[in-house]
Amino acid sequence: MAVVREKGYAHWDGSLAGRRFPWMPITRTGIRLAFRKKGFKLAFASAFLPAFVALGGLYVSERLEDFKAFVQGNRALLKIDPAYFQLFLTGYPLYFILIVVLSFAGAGLVAEDLKHNALQLYFARPLSKKDYVLGKMSVVAFFVILLTGLPWILLVVFKLIFAGNLAFLAAYPWLPLSILGHSALLTVFFGSYALLLSASSRNTRYVVVLIFGVFYFSSVLSAILRGIFRSPYMVLFSLPENLRQAGAALFGGKLPHAVPAVWSFLVLAGICALAAAVLARKVRSVEVIK
Amino acid sequence: MTAVISAVNLSKWYGNVLGLNDVSLEIEAGITGLLGPNGAGKSTFMKLATGQLKPNIGTVAIHGRRTWNAPDLFRTVGFCPEPDAFYEDVTGFEFVAGLLRFYGFPKKEIGERAARALDIVDLSKDRDRLIRGYSRGMRQRVKFAQAIAHDPEVLILDEPLSGLDPLGKRKLIKLIKGFKDEGRTVLVSSHVLPEIEALTSQVVLVHQGKVLAQGDVPYIRDLIEAHPHMISVRSSDPRRLAARFVGDPAVLKMTFGADGRTLVVETRNRDHLFGGLTAAVLEAGIEVEEISSPDDNLQAVFEYLVGK
Amino acid sequence: MTIRSAAREVFGFFFVLVRRTGRTRTFALLGLIPVALAVVARVFLRGRSGDMAAVSTEILMVFFLQFYIIILALFFGTSIAAEEVENRTLVYLITRPVPKPAIVFGKFAAYSALMGGMTALGLAISFFILNAARLGEPALYATFFRYLGVLVLGILAYTAFFAFLGTVLKRAIILGLVFGFGWETAIQYFPGSTQRFSIVHYLKSLLPYRPGGGGGRGVALLLFRLEPTAPLLAVLALVGITAVFLALTCVLFRAKEYLSED
Numbered sequence: 001m002a003v004v005r006e007k008g009y010a011h012w013d014g015s016l017a018g019r020r021f022p023w024m025p026i027t028r029t030g031i032r033l034a035f036r037k038k039g040f041k042l043a044f045a046s047a048f049l050p051a052f053v054a055l056g057g058l059y060v061s062e063r064l065e066d067f068k069a070f071v072q073g074n075r076a077l078l079k080i081d082p083a084y085f086q087l088f089l090t091g092y093p094l095y096f097i098l099i100v101v102l103s104f105a106g107a108g109l110v111a112e113d114l115k116h117n118a119l120q121l122y123f124a125r126p127l128s129k130k131d132y133v134l135g136k137m138s139v140v141a142f143f144v145i146l147l148t149g150l151p152w153i154l155l156v157v158f159k160l161i162f163a164g165n166l167a168f169l170a171a172y173p174w175l176p177l178s179i180l181g182h183s184a185l186l187t188v189f190f191g192s193y194a195l196l197l198s199a200s201s202r203n204t205r206y207v208v209v210l211i212f213g214v215f216y217f218s219s220v221l222s223a224i225l226r227g228i229f230r231s232p233y234m235v236l237f238s239l240p241e242n243l244r245q246a247g248a249a250l251f252g253g254k255l256p257h258a259v260p261a262v263w264s265f266l267v268l269a270g271i272c273a274l275a276a277a278v279l280a281r282k283v284r285s286v287e288v289i290k
Numbered sequence: 291m292t293a294v295i296s297a298v299n300l301s302k303w304y305g306n307v308l309g310l311n312d313v314s315l316e317i318e319a320g321i322t323g324l325l326g327p328n329g330a331g332k333s334t335f336m337k338l339a340t341g342q343l344k345p346n347i348g349t350v351a352i353h354g355r356r357t358w359n360a361p362d363l364f365r366t367v368g369f370c371p372e373p374d375a376f377y378e379d380v381t382g383f384e385f386v387a388g389l390l391r392f393y394g395f396p397k398k399e400i401g402e403r404a405a406r407a408l409d410i411v412d413l414s415k416d417r418d419r420l421i422r423g424y425s426r427g428m429r430q431r432v433k434f435a436q437a438i439a440h441d442p443e444v445l446i447l448d449e450p451l452s453g454l455d456p457l458g459k460r461k462l463i464k465l466i467k468g469f470k471d472e473g474r475t476v477l478v479s480s481h482v483l484p485e486i487e488a489l490t491s492q493v494v495l496v497h498q499g500k501v502l503a504q505g506d507v508p509y510i511r512d513l514i515e516a517h518p519h520m521i522s523v524r525s526s527d528p529r530r531l532a533a534r535f536v537g538d539p540a541v542l543k544m545t546f547g548a549d550g551r552t553l554v555v556e557t558r559n560r561d562h563l564f565g566g567l568t569a570a571v572l573e574a575g576i577e578v579e580e581i582s583s584p585d586d587n588l589q590a591v592f593e594y595l596v597g598k
Numbered sequence: 599m600t601i602r603s604a605a606r607e608v609f610g611f612f613f614v615l616v617r618r619t620g621r622t623r624t625f626a627l628l629g630l631i632p633v634a635l636a637v638v639a640r641v642f643l644r645g646r647s648g649d650m651a652a653v654s655t656e657i658l659m660v661f662f663l664q665f666y667i668i669i670l671a672l673f674f675g676t677s678i679a680a681e682e683v684e685n686r687t688l689v690y691l692i693t694r695p696v697p698k699p700a701i702v703f704g705k706f707a708a709y710s711a712l713m714g715g716m717t718a719l720g721l722a723i724s725f726f727i728l729n730a731a732r733l734g735e736p737a738l739y740a741t742f743f744r745y746l747g748v749l750v751l752g753i754l755a756y757t758a759f760f761a762f763l764g765t766v767l768k769r770a771i772i773l774g775l776v777f778g779f780g781w782e783t784a785i786q787y788f789p790g791s792t793q794r795f796s797i798v799h800y801l802k803s804l805l806p807y808r809p810g811g812g813g814g815r816g817v818a819l820l821l822f823r824l825e826p827t828a829p830l831l832a833v834l835a836l837v838g839i840t841a842v843f844l845a846l847t848c849v850l851f852r853a854k855e856y857l858s859e860d
Contacts, residue, residue, distance in 0.1 A: 062789035096780060103772045155699075205680065205771050206621055209673050212775045220665050221631070228639045304857070342691050343855050359852060361599075361695045369693040375686035379618040388615075391607040392694040394599050436690065 080159060080168070082175050082251045085152060089182055090247035090256075094148070095215070095240050098190060101143050102211055105195030108204040109136045110283065115202040123285035133195065133279055140191040149183030174252070182250045189243065189268050196275035199282040215239050232258045242267045294319055294444055294475040295339055299348035302334055312348070317477055321470045323486035324479040325592065326496035332479040333372060335446045335496070336342050339477070340369045352444060365393065368435050368442035372449045372479075374554040375534040376421045382408060383417040383422040384433045386439050393440050403491045407439035408432070408463065426453040434462065445469060445476045451485050463488050495592055501597040510591050518542050518556040521563055528553040534570050535563075554584070601703065604696040608704020609711075616674075616712055625670060629720035632661055636724035658725060658745065663801060667717060667752045668778040674709040675760025675772045678702060678847070684858045699848035704845060706761060713753045718746055744806050751836045752801045758843035759797065765850045786824070793825060797839060803832040 019025075034040055060067045070210075112118050122132055156176055159168050170177070197210045222238030233256045234243045234253065242264040248254065250262035293316030302310040310331045334543045337343040338350045341357035341364075349356055355363050377385060387404035393402065408417045411431040416424070421432065430453045437445060447466070451459045466489055469476050480486050486493060488509075495502040495510075503510045525531055528546060532553055537543045540563060543556040557563045560583075569578050584590070599607070616622055679702075682688035691701050725742050734736045756778070763770040763777075785796040793799040803826040827835065 059789070100772065100776060103775065181858075201621075203621070203684075205684070206673065206678065208771045208775065209669060212779060213669050216779055217628075217665060220661055221635075222633055224661065226633070228642055340689075342689060342692060342735075343857075359698070361692075361697050364693050364695045367693070368690070371689045373686045373689075375685055375689075377615055377685075377690075380615060384614075388611045389690055390696060391611055392599070392604065392691075392696045394603065394607075394695075 007063050030283045082172055083181060083253050084176060085155075085175065085254045086248060086251040089148060089179070089251075090244045092240060096146065098147060099185070099212055099215055101147065102140065102190060102194045103208045105143050106140050106190075107198055107207040109139060109212060110195055110279075111197040111202055111204045111207050114199070114282070115204075117282065119283060120285050129280070129283055132222065132283060136195055137191040140194050141187045143185055144187045144190050148168045149180060149187050152183075182247050185246055185250065185268070186243070188272060192272040192275035193239075196271070196278050233263070235259055236263055236267050239271075293317060295350070295352050295446075295477060296354075297335070297339075297348065297350040300335075300338060300345055300350050301347040302338060302343060303346050308499050310338070313499075313501050314348075315494060315501055315504055317473045317475065319473060320492060321476045321478060321490040322488045323482070323485050323493040324353065324453065324477060324496060325483065325493050326479075329479055329498075330395065330481075330496040331499040332481075332496055334370075335447055335498075336477070339346055339515050340364075340367070340446055361491060365440070366443040368437035368440065368445045370437040370445070370447045371451050372452070374426070374453070376432070379420065381418050381420055381426070382413050382435070385421055385432060388435050389436050389579075395440075403439050403441075404435075405422040407435040407475075410438065411435045412461070427455055427458050430454055431458070431462075432443055435526055445474060447478045449479060449480055450463075451480065451482070454584055455523060459485070465577075483592065495595060497592075503591070507591060518558050519560045519563075520554055520556050520583065521560065522547070522552055522554045522580075522582045523565075523567065523578060524552045524580040524582050526579070530574060531567075531570055531576050534574065538562075538566060551579070599695055599697070599700070601697050601700045601814050602824065603827055604700035605703040605707065608691075609707045612708040614713060616708060621673070621848055622712065625673070626716050626719075626806065628669075629666060629716045630723070632658060632720050632724035633727065636727040642731070642737050642772055646653070654706060658721060658728075660739060662717060662721060662749055663752065663798070664783070666720075667713070667749055668756060668782070670713045670716070671753055671756030672760050672771060672774045672778055674713060675757040676764030676774060677816065678705045678709065678761045679765040679851060679856075680770060682775050698852040702761065702765075702844070702848045702851050710753055710757055713757070717749050717753065738805065741806055744804070748804045751840075752797065753798075754840045755797045755836045755843075758840040760849070762843040762847045762850070765847050765854065794827065794835075797836070800827060800832040800835045800839075801822070803827045804829055831835075 008046065030183070035044075054124050064204050113122070119132075123129075153176055156169070156179070160166060193215075194211065197214065198204075200210070201207050218237055218239040219241065222234050222236075222241060225234035225237055241257065244256050245259065245264035246268060248256060249265075255261055294318040297313050297315050300310055300313040301308070313331075313335065322336065326332050334343070335350075338345055339352065339357060341360060344358045351357065352363055352367060357363060377388075380388065383404055386407055387400050390400045390403055405414070405417070408414050411434050413428060413431055413435060416428060421429065424432065427519075430450070434447075434450055437447070445466075450466070451462060452506060454462060463485075466476055466478065469492075472510065478486070478489055491506050491508075493507060493510075495503045524547075528551060532544050534545070535544060535555060540557050540559040541555055542558065545554045546552065555563060567578065567581070571578050637748055654671065692698065722742070726746070728735065759777075760770065760774050763774050767773060782796050782798045785793055785799065802824050826832075
């Protein structure tokens with residue numbers, strides 16, 4: 001039997017069932033709307049700061065002796081000089097955060113285009129390979145500069161404001177340049193690193209694993225090789241240690257390892273060159289099937 | 291006839307977007323075409339019918355059994371999905387045979403069934419090639435093969451002809467029609483009208499998540515009373531023919547075709563018009579070469595229903 | 599089909615499939631890196647047997663325990679659900695007469711067997727190369743099987759946990775990496791019972807060394823601030839973690855509907 005229905009409004013014949021907690025939708029909507037307001041997420045997260053500081057206090061109370069030893073051994077924390085900036089900017093916590101950011105923002109940059117054959121779409125426009133790579137790299141650059149450049153320059157400004165004079169800048173006039181130079185180094189390295197790995201697979205999940213895995217495996221490998229060969233040059237196998245060496249050189253501080261910094265710069269440059277070579281091969285409008 | 295696939299007040303939301311809106315329908319044995327433009331809700335219905343999605347409101351059942359979390363149902367149901375997605379690192383044979391393992395067939399039977407299914411879709415020669423190396427048409431055919439390999443009673447096919455060349459389409463259409471002759475139930479979706487017309491006259495028209503019409507195309511057409519029927523008559527003397535119809539109150543509008551031999555008449559009473567036409571041929575001796583109904587097809591019915 | 603028989607078929611299908619992918623070959627090669635290092639160590643540390651023991655602990659357990667099994671379990675564990683959704687192949691499984699929990703069990707078993715095999719191969723070859731001088735000692739084999747047991751339990755526990763994450767979350771792999779390389783590393787600095795909120799604590803509690811005992815520098819790294827749990831309890835905890843997260847994965851996988859991004 002044929003049936004034709006009107007396109008318009010159709011009265012619903014179903015029966016209405018009440019909710020167990022009729023006020024829930026109002027509450028849920030109100031909370032969702034609050035989070036939609038600009039700045040609320042930041043304000044809400046900041047509201048937890050006192051709790052986290054208190055948690056830190058709890059931790060310290062349980063590890064009081066360790067804390068005292070840490071403070072004693074790290075007087076650098078109480079003295080604001082280029083070493084202070086170097087401590088934070090060449091530390092594993094920052095590298096970890098950068099790797100997490102890269103996993104979100106960088107892993108799929110080329111991998112997704114390879115997966116969906118989108119390169120043809122890009123190059124069907126007046127866009128060169130250089131533009132494509134530059135565009136993709138800029139995505140990583142945006143985040144890395146935001147994390148490693150901007151806030152630290154602002155910290156220098158805050159230091160001057162808190163001090164009420166320019167003595168700090170007079171003592172270390174090259175510090176802002178060091179911060180910017182170090183940020184540029186991290187930008188170029190992490191941009192190349194992310195694109196190199198993103199171009200090596202069509203599976204973004206696998207690329208995320210590679211981004212973490214290669215970075216941390218290099219440290220493990222370096223530690224093992226140092227155990228075997230007892231040579232500080234084994235540190236050149238570790239990506240984070242090379243970054244620390246290069247960072248220390250840029251801040252004019254003491255190198256973490258007894259290896260000339262130029263070797264670390266060469267290792268990092270080598271990875272950037274490898275990335276360029278791989279991208280030149282992978283990023284093309286036509287797929288060559290052998 | 292009892293319904294094989296039935297949906298009652300079926301609705302599905304994707305967040306705030308309504309994918310399917312209060313759909314109630316029954317699909318009986320034979321071939322039924324699910325027709326609608328992209329985004330109409332055809333795939334949503336098929337996913338609900340095959341237990342991939344859970345209804346927000348209402349129910350959908352096959353042989354009276356609800357499809358969500360009912361794996362046993364799939365002994366007798368075969369599904370050919372629309373996306374071009376596979377386990378790429380296996381051969382066509384391994385793909386079909388591998389999926390046949392899940393039915394509990396003995397190993398020998400699995401091999402035989404897989405070989406037969408691939409033979410039906412003309413992939414015997416390429417069965418030992420990796421799916422990664424298949425062309426678009428071959429991939430579509432292996433997808434069909436995995437849907438039929440276990441001899442299901444009910445076949446649900448989501449855009450099965452997409453990606454096939456004209457010859458491939460013809461072969462598959464012939465194959466699907468063969469299933470109807472075997473007494474099976476086939477639900478086929480497409481947004482390409484001629485494909486559905488070639489397969490079946492039983493259609494369900496879907497638009498914006500709603501079922502607009504269900505049934506035989508001519509019946510549906512007759513029921514759309516809002517739109518008059520168009521009858522096209524090619525004759526030796528269309529103007530003399532027109533003169534006979536001018537006074538007839540059942541005739542709403544007449545236009546002459548650009549070829550100078552065709553008269554197109556719009557009427558709400560087709561039978562009355564045909565009676566008049568017969569009289570014109572017999573009494574006035576007008577030679578009628580061809581009579582057709584330009585809007586008695588799926589395209590026109592669909593356009594009327596969606597208000598184009 | 600019953601869950602058991604269906605899981606067996608799922609295991610068979612995916613055990614063949616997963617061995618063919620390029621990524622599996624890459625992970626397998628990664629697992630053989632300790633073999634290369636073991637050969638290098640034997641060549642360069644000839645005559646320094648004390649160092650050999652330290653290096654063997656360092657290579658094997660730092661590499662396998664704190665890196666390799668985590669990477670493997672993360673990728674393959676999250677793949678149980680996420681891979682099927684990303685590749686849009688889930689439809690082929692859930693439109694078969696296979697109960698959804700069987701898909702989870704079958705894939706978990708297949709991937710765990712593969713990971714166990716890759717780990718065992720790398721561990722066995724590197725371990726026996728490093729300890730070639732002691733092949734006549736029965737105690738060596740006991741140590742080897744203890745190491746292997748720890749790693750296998752670690753694979754099972756991590757895979758079950760990451761499978762759960764992969765079923766619940768869209769971006770499970772990133773959270774998994776933060777857990778595996780962040781939380782599991784940082785937890786050792788936490789006092790009291792906090793360490794027990796990690797998988798690595800129970801694994802380290804099963805190592806054949808104790809904090810303050812001998813074993814070389816590598817052991818100090820692994821057992822840093824460890825307040826070990828009794829071995830039997832540690833095994834029960836790991837088995838419990840595996841069972842609980844696998845059960846949760848099955849429940850969620852059965853209840854959840856997966857939408858592809860198209």
